[in-house]
Amino acid sequence: MRITKLVAAVIGVPMILGSFAVAVAGGIAIAVPDDDGWVSTGSVRMQTDAAALVGDDIEIDLGGHFANGRTMVHWGELPAELEITSRNDKSVFIGIAEQEDARRYLDGVALDRISSLHDDHHVEHVYGTYAATPPGEVDIWVASGVDGILEWDVQEGDWAIVALNADGSPGVDVAVRASARIPFLTTIGVVLVALGTIGMTAGGFLTYFGVRRVRGGAPVNPPTPPAADPLAAG
Numbered sequence: 059m060r061i062t063k064l065v066a067a068v069i070g071v072p073m074i075l076g077s078f079a080v081a082v083a084g085g086i087a088i089a090v091p092d093d094d095g096w097v098s099t100g101s102v103r104m105q106t107d108a109a110a111l112v113g114d115d116i117e118i119d120l121g122g123h124f125a126n127g128r129t130m131v132h133w134g135e136l137p138a139e140l141e142i143t144s145r146n147d148k149s150v151f152i153g154i155a156e157q158e159d160a161r162r163y164l165d166g167v168a169l170d171r172i173s174s175l176h177d178d179h180h181v182e183h184v185y186g187t188y189a190a191t192p193p194g195e196v197d198i199w200v201a202s203g204v205d206g207i208l209e210w211d212v213q214e215g216d217w218a219i220v221a222l223n224a225d226g227s228p229g230v231d232v233a234v235r236a237s238a239r240i241p242f243l244t245t246i247g248v249v250l251v252a253l254g255t256i257g258m259t260a261g262g263f264l265t266y267f268g269v270r271r272v273r274g275g276a277p278v279n280p281p282t283p284p285a286a287d288p289l290a291a292g
Contacts, residue, residue: 070264073257081254084247103145104221105231108168108183109190111221112160138238140208142221146231149224151193153202154210160218163196168228190226212238 104111144150155163168186193202200217201210204224221232 068268070261070266070268073261073264077254077257077261079254080257081251084250084252084254101141101143101233101235103231103233104170104172105145106170106181106183107188107229108170108186109188109222109226109228109230110164110167110169111172111230111232112164112169113172113219138210138212138236140203140210140219141206141235141237142203142208143233144205144231145233146229148227148229148231149205150221150230150232151202151204151224152208152219152221153193153199154208154217154219155198155200157216157218159198160220163193163198164190164220188228190222192224192226193220193222194224 140152142150142152166186167184167190168188169184171182171184173181193199194204201208203209221230221234223230
């Protein structure tokens with residue numbers, strides 16, 4: 059009995075903690091999207107004295123595959139937006155191209171590679187000439203825009219996001235905000251909250267069973283009352 063109670067307590071406490079984390083993740087999934095279902099980064103300022111800012115390590119796989127050939131949920135594309143605002147009064151171009159095409163276009167051009175759209179983003183400087191062929195004259199972009207919002211239906215592949223001055227001149231200074239609409243995110247959040255709640259409830263019962271004490275009941279060996287003395291009765 060004691061071993062069973064110990065096992066229940068050992069299982070119950072981690073179950074409560076893990077289920078709580080699942081419920082919190084579900085709450086975040088519900089709270090993060092706006093009323094239209096978009097999830098957005100904050101506006102991040104990026105600048106360089108070079109001719110281009112590049113994020114060229116974007117590998118997208120919208121459908122996973124199991125080893126036995128079965129597939130998980132697969133989306134052909136996801137709607138996304140990039141909002142870019144010039145901070146130095148120069149007209150700014152933003153474009154998305156396959157990685158190899160972008161690298162050929164920017165071969166020999168001074169640029170900064172950006173690792174992520176966060177305030178603590180890592181920057182790698184690549185040296186070269188401080189001018190680029192105006193990006194509007196290059197036919198490599200699957201999506202592009204100037205001074206505003208770029209709309210892109212994200213597809214599988216290896217992509218590069220490139221920001222330049224529209225005339226190819228050096229000195230790019232922009233604020234960037236990325237948004238995406240992820241299907242079923244609110245539904246996933248609700249499911250996670252429900253699973254977390256169930257897990258915390260089950261963990262609570264196991265923990266209670268493991269730590270509670272049994273009260274009441276007769277003693278195992280009750281004391282034997284002393285035998286009556288017949289002489290005392292006379």
